[in-house]
Amino acid sequence: MPGEAPKAMSKLQTFLSATERCVIQCKAMLAFEQEKRQALLSDDLDRLESMIQAQQAAVMKLESLEKQRVEAQDEAGYREMNADEILEKLGNSPDKATLARQVDELKQTLQEIRYQNDRSLEIARANLQVITALATGSEQNERQGVYRPGTSAGTWQAGTSGSSFETKI
Numbered sequence: 295m296p297g298e299a300p301k302a303m304s305k306l307q308t309f310l311s312a313t314e315r316c317v318i319q320c321k322a323m324l325a326f327e328q329e330k331r332q333a334l335l336s337d338d339l340d341r342l343e344s345m346i347q348a349q350q351a352a353v354m355k356l357e358s359l360e361k362q363r364v365e366a367q368d369e370a371g372y373r374e375m376n377a378d379e380i381l382e383k384l385g386n387s388p389d390k391a392t393l394a395r396q397v398d399e400l401k402q403t404l405q406e407i408r409y410q411n412d413r414s415l416e417i418a419r420a421n422l423q424v425i426t427a428l429a430t431g432s433e434q435n436e437r438q439g440v441y442r443p444g445t446s447a448g449t450w451q452a453g454t455s456g457s458s459f460e461t462k463i
Contacts (some may be wrong), residue, residue, distance in 0.1 A: 295317060304372040305366070305369050306370045306389055307389075308366045308369065308370065309363070309366040309367050309369070309370040309372070310389060310393060310396070311366075311368075311394055312359070312362050312363040312365075312366040312367075313393065313396045313400075315362070315363070315364055316356065316360060316363050317358050317400055318360050318369055318397050318401065318405070318454060319352065319355055319356045319359050320356065320403040320404060320407070321399075321403055322401060323349065323352045323353070323356065323403075323407060324403050324407050324410065326345055326349045326352055327346050327349070327407050327410040327411055327414065328347050328410055329341070329346040329411055330342060330349065330410075330414055331414045331417065333345055334417040334418055334421065335417060336415055337421070344461070350382075350399055353378050356387065377393070377397045380393065381393060381394055381397070
């Protein structure tokens with residue numbers, strides 16, 4: 295049928311457009327991940343909170359875009375196919391190069407997001423260990439009071455350095 299080819303092309307273009315929007319959103323999420331890591335490194339809690347909120351919104355937007363992409367993929371006739379299968383089916387068409395670029399960009403961006411997220415988790419864990427150590431040290435000092443372990447008020451002797459007390463007989 296004469297009208298089928300343009301209609302199929304239009305559906306393929308819709309799919310490619312939806313895939314491109316996912317690529318763009320993933321790149322935005324990478325920027326948020328990098329910013330979150332910088333906030334962790336600089337101990338900027340306000341900035342960190344802002345980045346976490348931005349990431350949550352970005353994830354919700356990506357979920358919506360991914361749903362649209364899957365629907366467009368189905369409409370274009372590629373239901374249940376992975377990227378390699380779709381690329382194979384596209385043969386030597388110019389759209390194959392577009393989709394191949396998009397797939398490569400998505401893979402690279404997602405790998406970088408994973409890398410950045412793993413580094414952020416390492417920083418957060420290290421910060422938590424420091425905080426825990428400091429808190430544990432503070433609690434231990436509070437339990438010990440003014441004196442070091444093994445000492446008490448009665449063990450200070452007259453004439454010892456650092457004591458303002460004198461023993462009177």
